[in-house]
Amino acid sequence: MNAFFGRAAGAILSLSLLSAPAAQAQDAYPNKPVKVIVHTLPGASSDVLARAVSKAMGDQLGQSFVVENRSGAGGAIGVDAVAKAAPDGYTLLAGASSAIVMLPIVLTRKLPYDENKDFAPIGVISRSPFLLVASQASGIRDLPDLIAKAKAHPGKITYGSAGPGTNPHLLGELLSQLAGIELTHVPYKGPAAAQADLMGGTIDLLFDTPSSALPHVKSGKTVAIAASSDARVTDAPDVPTLKELGYPSLTLYGWTGLYAPAGTPPEALARLRGALKQALHTPAVREFILAGGNDILDLYGDDMLAMQKQMQDFWRGVVKSRGIRLD
Template structure:
């Protein structure tokens, strides 16, 4: 080998070593995990549990930053335009990556093109609940009631365009029934009115309804996931209760900005998987019926695509558009 070729080969080898070293050094400073909702909700809880455990694995602190507003689009938009270096990441949900892109007239980001998927972490069931005074104990009984008097009954949700609103619209569409939608400014006020029998029916996140179900102030008719929730094994699914194929749930996933280097995405994915495999983390997730997934980036990308495809006709049929 000539001297020039030897020098060139050595330079290439040194470059590869340097690149490998640079990749190995990620992260070398604090990482910000943006939660696009206010503190205290289920997404915030999941984020804080994960951030603490990922900090240990990564050797750098992962801090949670709540950036609420525009149904999650404000925080998600901030991450979409952040430096693609892995130091600003997002706790995304069905709202940020499936519903908002379909509902908002002004699109602050492209849910598929503007993010690098990292991992689908958990899925959390929704639950169909009714006031105990409503004379139904099963989904078939509810369907019979709604079909007998189509204009009489209403369901509450946490707001227009929210996953809980659209869970109701999907239910109506697939079951061929009619209910008036009554939107509230959050799940809490909606639950209060269902418990008070102001509105008799609601789709809610299982964690926020579970205490009321156990206390008997709400009656759970069915969960919305394909499988029953481990915390309520006697509550059937909507799919097994007469509406085959019905499936909705809340989910939490990690995203980085688009063009984040693949080795950085891989390191974040590995840290997320380590976190989700921790028995202490698994125990915390079980407390609110969250099912651990800990997917690959590719599986998360496919999941987002499937969620957008599922919700597109629901949003169109419900004629939901927001500024």
């Protein structure tokens, strides 16, 4: 009997050792589809970027990355959904700086999450400068012209944004402060509506991403008068930067980053960061991002969080000096 049990125990041990690699492979992350929540409407810059990168990351990791839009409340609905998700790596956030950096600063009420503590930063997908674009009906053709008109008619010149507390809103506030003018902010429920009213002459100005603005500039429907980038935008070489025009503090960018809920296992985060880096340097994805006037920063993990906190400090000062508070 002892010999029998000894042989049986040996056989069981051998089988368990043989099956261990298979079990580990089954459990390796990811072993099911990954959901990527975008807090904007379909077609917005963050949504388009998230879809391009998610497809490439899915190819890298051998699983589907499914993008789901949850817009509303300035982005807080989608962001909160990820903050409350299980920290297992299967629910991610593609978050724009408007929602991650700006929204918590401008709101008077406390959000149900902490943008710096409730997320594990994976990496920056891309950053984008803004073009300051004028309607044809406004008659504004360059920045000195804008400033002269604004000083002659305080509060009469309007500028749109995708909503209160967004990058374009606060860029307009900062331009007003630095140039000593008063522009009137007109918020919209998304960039498409603001762009339509700019072309229709309902509003005079809009800070917009190059990928969104340039088709209308090139068709003659709108006029690009300045760029917020450090150097001139490649696809708009005739448009001067705000830095060139005497406003270096307006060298500013929006960005979209990928996040997981805080507490996500380090192994999953490492795989996600590696897959994001590979995806961003896949020729097709890289070409797509750069063609839209965006940059690839190669910022991951703590480096991304450090940039986020730096921008929070900057915009907090602008919001305080301009007295911007939203309910």
